[in-house]
Amino acid sequence: MTLTRQQPGTLILGIGNPLLGDDGLGVRAVEILAGCDLPPQVSVMEAGTPGWGLATWLEGWSRAIIIDAVHMGGAPGTWRRFGPQEVRLIAQDEIISLHEPGLVNGLELAQSLDILPEEILIYGVEPGQSEPGQELSPAVTLALPELVDAILSDLWNGRTKHG
Amino acid sequence: MNKRIDVHHVTRVEGHGNIVVEIEDGRIKECRLDVVETPRFFEAMLRGRPYQEASHITSRICGICATGHATASLRASEKALSVEPSEQTQLLRKLTFHGEILDSHVLHAYMLVAPDFLGVGSVIPLATSHPEVVLRALRMKKLAGDICAVVTGRHTHPIAMCVGGFTHFPKPAELENLHQRLVAARADVDETVALFATLHWPQFERDTEYVSLTKPDEYAFIDGEIITSDGARLPAEAYRQVTNEHLVTHSSAKHTRHLRQSYMVGALARFNNNYPQLHPRAKEAAATLGLKPKVTNPYLNSAAQVVEIVHCVEDAIAIIDRLLERGITSEQPAPVKAIPGEGVGVCEVPRGLLIHHYWIGEDGNMTGADCVIPTNQNLANLEADMLALTPLIAEKPIKTMQLDLEMLVRAYDPCISCSVHVLEVEPK
Numbered sequence: 311m312t313l314t315r316q317q318p319g320t321l322i323l324g325i326g327n328p329l330l331g332d333d334g335l336g337v338r339a340v341e342i343l344a345g346c347d348l349p350p351q352v353s354v355m356e357a358g359t360p361g362w363g364l365a366t367w368l369e370g371w372s373r374a375i376i377i378d379a380v381h382m383g384g385a386p387g388t389w390r391r392f393g394p395q396e397v398r399l400i401a402q403d404e405i406i407s408l409h410e411p412g413l414v415n416g417l418e419l420a421q422s423l424d425i426l427p428e429e430i431l432i433y434g435v436e437p438g439q440s441e442p443g444q445e446l447s448p449a450v451t452l453a454l455p456e457l458v459d460a461i462l463s464d465l466w467n468g469r470t471k472h473g
Numbered sequence: 474m475n476k477r478i479d480v481h482h483v484t485r486v487e488g489h490g491n492i493v494v495e496i497e498d499g500r501i502k503e504c505r506l507d508v509v510e511t512p513r514f515f516e517a518m519l520r521g522r523p524y525q526e527a528s529h530i531t532s533r534i535c536g537i538c539a540t541g542h543a544t545a546s547l548r549a550s551e552k553a554l555s556v557e558p559s560e561q562t563q564l565l566r567k568l569t570f571h572g573e574i575l576d577s578h579v580l581h582a583y584m585l586v587a588p589d590f591l592g593v594g595s596v597i598p599l600a601t602s603h604p605e606v607v608l609r610a611l612r613m614k615k616l617a618g619d620i621c622a623v624v625t626g627r628h629t630h631p632i633a634m635c636v637g638g639f640t641h642f643p644k645p646a647e648l649e650n651l652h653q654r655l656v657a658a659r660a661d662v663d664e665t666v667a668l669f670a671t672l673h674w675p676q677f678e679r680d681t682e683y684v685s686l687t688k689p690d691e692y693a694f695i696d697g698e699i700i701t702s703d704g705a706r707l708p709a710e711a712y713r714q715v716t717n718e719h720l721v722t723h724s725s726a727k728h729t730r731h732l733r734q735s736y737m738v739g740a741l742a743r744f745n746n747n748y749p750q751l752h753p754r755a756k757e758a759a760a761t762l763g764l765k766p767k768v769t770n771p772y773l774n775s776a777a778q779v780v781e782i783v784h785c786v787e788d789a790i791a792i793i794d795r796l797l798e799r800g801i802t803s804e805q806p807a808p809v810k811a812i813p814g815e816g817v818g819v820c821e822v823p824r825g826l827l828i829h830h831y832w833i834g835e836d837g838n839m840t841g842a843d844c845v846i847p848t849n850q851n852l853a854n855l856e857a858d859m860l861a862l863t864p865l866i867a868e869k870p871i872k873t874m875q876l877d878l879e880m881l882v883r884a885y886d887p888c889i890s891c892s893v894h895v896l897e898v899e900p901k
Contacts, residue, residue, distance in 0.1 A: 329518070329533040358539070358629045362584050362596065363576075366615040367628070415597070422600035423607060442518065444530075 319351040320465070321371040321427075325378040325413060327359055332386070332437035332450045336377040339433075342458045349465050364416025369425040375461065378413055380434030387449030389435040389457050391464075394421075397432060433457060476867070478875050490887065492878050494863055504860045506852060506882065508724040519842040524550045524833045525636060531829065531844065532630045535888060537580065539630045540573040540621060541822030542829075544695055545844075549829040550636045552816025554809040561802060562638040563695075565624050568792045569631065570694050570820070571785040572620030577823035578740070578778040578785075579617065581886045582669065583610035586775045589880050590672040606668065609661050613782075616654050620789065623647045637806030645797060652793045655786055662786050666758045669779045675877060679861045680769045681854055682733050683742035684715060686821050692743070692750040692784060694821045700746050702767060703732045709819040712828050716845050721853075728853040729845075735853035738825025739886065740777035741768060755784035771858050772884045778823075812837065824848055824886050848887045855885050 322343060328334030340354045348354070357367060368374050382390065394417050413432075420426045435457060438447030446454070480492040495503035515534050519527055528546040532539040544566055551558065558566075583606065584596045591606075593599045600607040618628040623643045625631030633641035686697035686709075699707045699715055707714060715736075718727040730736065744751075744759070748766040751759070759765070762776045818829045825847030832841035858881055866874050 327533055329515075329530065356627065356630075358533075360629070361537075362580060363614060363618065363629075366611050366618065369611070369615075418597055419600055419607070422597055423604060423611070425611075442515075444518075 318372050319353065320349075320373040320375060321367070322352065322354045322375040322461070323357045323364075323367060323377070324354070325357050325360065325364075325376060329442060329444060331439045331441050331443050331445065332435075332447050333379050333440040334444075335379050335435050335437065335446060335450050335454065338446060339377045339435075339454055339458060339461075342454065343461065346458070346462055348462075352465060360416060362416060362419055364413065365420040365423065365425060368416075368420050368427055368430075371427045373429040374427045374431070375465075376413065376430065376432045377457070377461075378432065378434060379437040379440065380432075382434060382436055384436045385449070386436050386438030386447055387453035389433060389453060391431060391433050391460075394426075394430045394432065433461060476871055476874070478871065478878065480875060480879060490882065492859070492875075492882060494859070494874075494878065496863070496867055499867070501860065501863055504856070504863055505723050506856055506859065508726045508852065516842045516844055519831075519839045522839050523837050524554070524831070524839055525837075527831065527839060527842070528634060528636070529630070529632075534844070534846075537577050537888065538573065538822040538824070538827070540569055540625065540634075541820050541827055542844075543631050543634055544570060545818040545820045545822075545827045545829040546831075547634060547636055548696065548818030548820070549816045549831040550818070550833065551807075552818060553814035553831050553833045554636070554816070555811040555814065556637045556807050556809055558638055558807050559804060561796070561799070561804065562807070564792055564796055565639060565643075566634065566695060568789055568796070569621050569624040569634075571789040571792070572617045572624070574694065574823050575782060575785045575789075576614055576617035576621070577886075578782050579610050579613045579665075581823070582665070582775055582778050582782070583607070585883055585886070586880075587668075587672075589876070589883070609664060613658060613661050613665070616651075616658055619654075620651055623651055635806055637808065638804060639806070642801050642803050645801065648793050648797055648801075652790060652797070655790045655793070658786055662783055665779060665782060666761050669776055670761050670763070674770065674772045674776065675880065676770070677772060677858075677862055677865065677881075678769045679771070679858055680767075681857070682731055682736040683745045683767070684731065684736045684738050684826060684850070685742045685746045686819055686826060687747055688750070690750075692747050692752075692788070696819065699819070699826070701731060701736065702742075702745055705732065709828070710817045712817060712819070712830070712845065716828070716850065718845065718849070724852060726849050726852060729850045730853055735857045736850065737771065737854045738847045738850045739774055740781050740823070740825075741771065741774040742825060743821055744768065744777040744780060751780065752784045752787040754787050755780050758783040771855075771881065774884045774886065778886070813840075822847060824888055825850060846888070848885075851885050851887065855882065855887070 324336035324340030326334040326336040328337045344354045476496040478494040491507040528543040531546045532543040622628045626633040683702035686693040687700040688697040715731045716729045745767045759780045813835045820827045828845040830843040834840045
């Protein structure tokens, strides 16, 4: 029933629009990651604002790591790592992600079709400002290297289960 | 009879718009589509930037028509700087353009329109009730995205396209693989035509002026003259004579008009104006879907998109054949021959005519830009349709009326986020 065969490997997806300030932080993060030393079988992809297309990019991978701007009520630049289950809980309050159809809808569609990767890990960063403009806010600019280090460290140490 | 419909916001369209219809004592008091998005100021963002960045910046105007914006942008810069792209560049651009049209039309027809006809609220329950339909859509969407990735280096926002050509070239094996997958996709395309031929489209006719690009020897997507079904024919540079953009109070997006109070752009306008240039298989699909120009039911815009899905798959196969036959050369971009300059780039993106008009200074920095987006051009026509439709459905239960109006809005495939970019503060 699936589109292609599941392949072992991790796909890191950066989501957002780099013309809308911090909305594009996921894209900026994967740009940094693309230049880093990554473990074998790890690919990075700049997904932009994929909407329903997210399901097609997730399909076929055993693990997906998603980086996106997420409103969590924290200070700009704070980030946390969580699993898709938590996203759906938060999504009911309509406070996640800035895109439409958003991350949650894409994940939901992939789940309905049974093409979700076995493991999904989301690194959400609290945006400071998401107004038109190509600059990230100072708080998010400071947070990105730390976030990238944490993702790399989790990848190399095999620590991938969220929590 | 008093009725009020206030859909806040319309779902399954890109961006935010509200339908407001009010009937008082049997008379229509209000009938409008409010565009309530924040303006986005892309043109201001371009000023002062090197022209080489313009296509990358504008490709982010839209997560769906990224290749369309990038292509219109490149054509505007190329016209401004007297750059003449090679045949190979033109073929590669056409190929990736087909990928994007395919991607967008599959998304719209299957994910946004089909749920209305199959009696479900969105694509999520559709995935449970008709998983084969959604998986087919995703298969086609993935192929479309892969065409863009092979040609332009990225699925959505093209990296490899630049003024004068490309910075990266597909390998023959990659093109052969796409060719194979496109040929195999004919089965999915046939299923798509068969599925949409079974749908009962709402009956509603309202003739309007249909506006699109046209070319003598191909179904125009990139470049060409502007043609209208009312008989006008103009060079792209004269676009302002067609668009006549003006402000209306209830919308943060500008409206347009030409020979009538409004006009329509998009798949249906292209179908009506350029039917003879469609691929024979696309013409067969049109016959199966019951379409024959001139079609004046706006709901059938989605059916015209299905016809274009067939055309793009067939033409993509033909383009790949041509590219493989002539061989791919790692050529340098065509050179800039004049600077400063002014140029107009035009494309038919999934939702219709897209215009980028650029002014480039002597130092290579942009001094001005004007972008006219298809959804803007359709808004006045969509409202005119709403106004004509409402009396015909006024006796229906309010929920049915609301669905009829929502389906009409969705048929136009509006990309409201993109259209909202041109708000101007008028001096008091």
